[in-house]
Amino acid sequence: MITKGIKELCAEAELEIETMTVEQVMVVRDDPQVQLVDIRDVRELWRDGSIPGSTHAPRGMLEFWVDPQSPYYRDTFGSGKKFVFFCAGGMRSALAAQAVHHMGLAPVAHMAGGYGAWAKAGGPTEPREAKLPEKK
Secondary structure, eight states: OOSSOHHHHHHHHHHHSEEEOHHHHHHHTTOTTEEEEEOSOHHHHHHHOBOTTOEEOOGGGHHHHHOTTSTTOOGGGGSOOEEEEEOSSSSHHHHHHHHHHHHTOOSEEEETTHHHHHHHTTOOOBOOOOOOOOOO
């Protein structure tokens, strides 16, 4: 039997990291010092689209892409920008932001309500074909 569920894990994560509302993210999404990071599975992007200008970093590879010592490192995460993570509903992104925060990536935040809340609020979306960022 587990002793802690996902709701408790996400609540704990949100005590450590910044949680931004959809409205707050809409205000900063075009700021060149902010990078939105879509951590959803590639099939979710193909099915539902994504936020224009966001970068895709699948949750299963995130820590590997953030770590400069990893053979999978992506330069995006060394840019010094603020990273705002989002998923479909705001739970995976809370855990993802907490994980990279523990790794030392800063500043980080996650978007409450995720892509679903973004689309419902009328935020811009675009069809998305998943492409891996070029490894540099």
